[in-house]
Amino acid sequence: MPKAKAKASLENDATVEVDGRHVKLTNLNKVFWPKKGYTKRDLLNYYTSVSKWLLPHIKDRAMVLKRYPNGIDGDFFFMKRVPDPHPEWLKSCTIEHSDGPVTFPMVDDLASLLYIINLGCIDLNQWYATCDHPRQPDYLHFDLDPGTATWDAVREAALLVRDGLKALKMPCYAKTSGSKGIHIYIPIKNGPDSSEVQSVSKEIAHTLAQHAPELLTVIYRKEKRPKGRVLVDYNQNRFGSTLASIYSVRPNEFAGVSTPVTFEEIEAGIDIEDFRMDNVVQRLEKLGDLWKPLLAKTKRYDLGKMLGL
Numbered sequence: 461m462p463k464a465k466a467k468a469s470l471e472n473d474a475t476v477e478v479d480g481r482h483v484k485l486t487n488l489n490k491v492f493w494p495k496k497g498y499t500k501r502d503l504l505n506y507y508t509s510v511s512k513w514l515l516p517h518i519k520d521r522a523m524v525l526k527r528y529p530n531g532i533d534g535d536f537f538f539m540k541r542v543p544d545p546h547p548e549w550l551k552s553c554t555i556e557h558s559d560g561p562v563t564f565p566m567v568d569d570l571a572s573l574l575y576i577i578n579l580g581c582i583d584l585n586q587w588y589a590t591c592d593h594p595r596q597p598d599y600l601h602f603d604l605d606p607g608t609a610t611w612d613a614v615r616e617a618a619l620l621v622r623d624g625l626k627a628l629k630m631p632c633y634a635k636t637s638g639s640k641g642i643h644i645y646i647p648i649k650n651g652p653d654s655s656e657v658q659s660v661s662k663e664i665a666h667t668l669a670q671h672a673p674e675l676l677t678v679i680y681r682k683e684k685r686p687k688g689r690v691l692v693d694y695n696q697n698r699f700g701s702t703l704a705s706i707y708s709v710r711p712n713e714f715a716g717v718s719t720p721v722t723f724e725e726i727e728a729g730i731d732i733e734d735f736r737m738d739n740v741v742q743r744l745e746k747l748g749d750l751w752k753p754l755l756a757k758t759k760r761y762d763l764g765k766m767l768g769l
């Protein structure tokens with residue numbers, strides 16, 4: 461993995477060189493987390509440190525930019541199209557939408573990652589499908605959203621979802637959202653389109669909620685959702701939706717990171733705030749990438765069996 465070489469280390473602006481590419485970094489001393497005192501420089505250093513584990517998971521995928529130019533307490537805005545101007549080496553992915561084509565940036569290397577983070581992107585939000593097959597996801601996933609439920613309820617919900625998927629012989633992997641919930645991903649064989657993937661996820665979520673109505677719900681609208689229930693959100697499987705990526709920092713006060721965890725850790729009682737920008741690198745150095753199996757082309761579940769394809 462290439463390392464970034466800075467021409468200036470403590471200045472507010474700097475230029476780094478990565479594999480012969482020069483990336484200009486600006487406002488490095490700007491505080492992004494006021495209570496923690498973390499700066500934009502700290503954010504860039506974090507992403508540089510996790511890049512060798514992160515990049516394989518977001519490579520070849522369109523990236524939706526969510527920019528926080530003034531840190532977590534400032535306004536944010538979404539940006540789907542490649543910034544103009546942008547470095548000539550920044551790769552892009554053009555995807556047809558109902559209202560025309562949209563050209564998204566891609567983050568395939570460290571230089572591109574630093575460029576995107578320098579724009580004020582705290583979290584990363586990549587597509588579930590690669591650019592060569594943008595309508596055919598290679599993951600089915602569930603976002604366990606607590607709403608008014610407790611974190612203990614979220615952990616219990618994750619274990620119930622795991623057991624349900626295990627009964628279907630679906631391999632699944634968990635990560636904290638870095639914010640309030642847990643994400644559960646199932647690697648699937650390329651083929652079904654996003655609407656078919658969403659239909660399967662909907663059926664599974666409804667079945668799970670029927671079996672544990674005191675804990676789970678599929679009611680999306682918060683004002684109608686029963687209090688204390690964990691939402692098994694399947695809607696994020698729809699075309700064009702995204703969730704915070706693996707190892708993504710989140711714009712909350714504790715600088716949470718969306719971190720892979722084992723179901724044994726969930727059973728043991730982990731807390732959402734156990735995984736932060738200041739400690740995830742050490743965890744990775746010790747345990748490695750727990751989600752490495754999701755990068756494999758083999759052992760992916762064939763949804764075609766459930767869809768009759």
